[in-house]
Amino acid sequence: MPSSSQLIMLGTGNAMCTRCYNTCFYLRTPGGGLMVDAGGGNGIFRQLYKAHVTVEEVRNLFVTHVHTDHILGVVWMVRKISPMIHKGRHTAPFTIYCNAEVADAVRTICRLTMPRKICSALDDTIILREVTDGETLTIDDMEVTFFDIGTIKTKQFGFSAILPDGQRVTCLGDEPYNPVAEQYAREADWLLCEAFCLYGDRAQFNPYEKNHSTALDAGQTAQQLGVKNLLLYHTEDTHLATRHQAYATEAASHFTGRIVVPDDLETIDL
Numbered sequence: 001m002p003s004s005s006q007l008i009m010l011g012t013g014n015a016m017c018t019r020c021y022n023t024c025f026y027l028r029t030p031g032g033g034l035m036v037d038a039g040g041g042n043g044i045f046r047q048l049y050k051a052h053v054t055v056e057e058v059r060n061l062f063v064t065h066v067h068t069d070h071i072l073g074v075v076w077m078v079r080k081i082s083p084m085i086h087k088g089r090h091t092a093p094f095t096i097y098c099n100a101e102v103a104d105a106v107r108t109i110c111r112l113t114m115p116r117k118i119c120s121a122l123d124d125t126i127i128l129r130e131v132t133d134g135e136t137l138t139i140d141d142m143e144v145t146f147f148d149i150g151t152i153k154t155k156q157f158g159f160s161a162i163l164p165d166g167q168r169v170t171c172l173g174d175e176p177y178n179p180v181a182e183q184y185a186r187e188a189d190w191l192l193c194e195a196f197c198l199y200g201d202r203a204q205f206n207p208y209e210k211n212h213s214t215a216l217d218a219g220q221t222a223q224q225l226g227v228k229n230l231l232l233y234h235t236e237d238t239h240l241a242t243r244h245q246a247y248a249t250e251a252a253s254h255f256t257g258r259i260v261v262p263d264d265l266e267t268i269d270l
Contacts (some may be wrong), residue, residue, distance in 0.1 A: 002083060003030060004165065005028065005165070005269075005270040006027075006028045006047070006264075007190075007232070008028060008051050008268075010039070011024050011025075012234070012235060012263065013235060013237050014096065014174075015067065020264045021047050021264050022070070024037035024039050024070070026053050027169065028053070031140050032060070032140020034140075034142065035058050035061045036062050036064070037070040038061065038063075038077055039202060040070075040073060042076040048263070051265050051267075055080055057089060060094075060097065062157075064102075065099070065155060065157070065173070066102050066105045071102065073104065074096065075109050076104070078126060079114060085116070085126070086248060087120065092125040093125055094131050097129050097146065099201045100125075106128060107128065131146040131157065133147055134146075142161045144159050144161045145232075146159050147184050149180070150180035156175060158184070167189040168187075169188065169192070175194065175211055176194075182225070186227075187227065188225070189227070191222055193221060194213060194232070194233060195234065196213060196235065198238045214250070215232060215250040215251045219253060219255035219259075222255045229258045230258070231259075234249065
């Protein structure tokens with residue numbers, strides 16, 4: 001385990017990306033970790049392998065919402081970990097934190113696509129732990145508070161985690177900031193915020209029609225909330241070669257703090 005916490009970006013792209021993996025990440029701490037979402041398929045195993053995160057290490061997984069680019073990789077994690085636990089190669093339980101809609105979807109997909117012996121592990125060695133708005137739990141060496149982001153679409157939760165060194169990391173999910181999350185996001189050390197595209201490219205990608213925000217919007221939000229570090233993810237994938245500079249420049253037109261625009265598999269020391 002590292003001596004300090006790290007954010008390992010397993011993927012940084014939005015749902016339809018093919019040049020990078022769907023947005024998901026692993027928050028690794030000195031005493032454990034929390035994986036957040038798992039992308040849209042079994043490509044999650046490739047990303048974990050390339051990021052040097054073993055499946056055995058992942059004991060806690062938070063799923064923000066039921067959209068395919070977040071939940072289908074979760075089903076593959078269940079498929080992989082259930083027999084590993086049975087063979088003594090993975091420590092039980094494997095806990096999936098999620099809202100009630102996600103829990104129902106995971107159970108349904110598993111029932112329709114997997115052998116009964118794997119499904120029987122659900123709520124036994126694989127725990128679907130439903131969380132509620134404002135609920136705080138101890139996960140390894142973190143205090144994690146889950147919150148409803150106030151979406152107008154599919155129910156989605158974000159989280160705010162207090163790390164062992166006292167830093168606060170807040171994840172706003174993949175929709176525009178809603179003031180209902182202010183108490184969790186204001187003055188955060190790290191704010192993880194979606195930026196579907198550049199504001200300058202809004203006519204091409206139509207972020208607002210899809211209930212997403214731009215790098216410019218994210219910068220405005222971060223400045224308004226007084227955060228220290230802003231991390232942008234869930235982007236389109238047509239500007240990967242210039243994404244870091246372009247997105248950071250646009251966000252910096254409003255935000256005066258540090259801006260991180262990571263690539264897939266990049267590790268950020270927190």
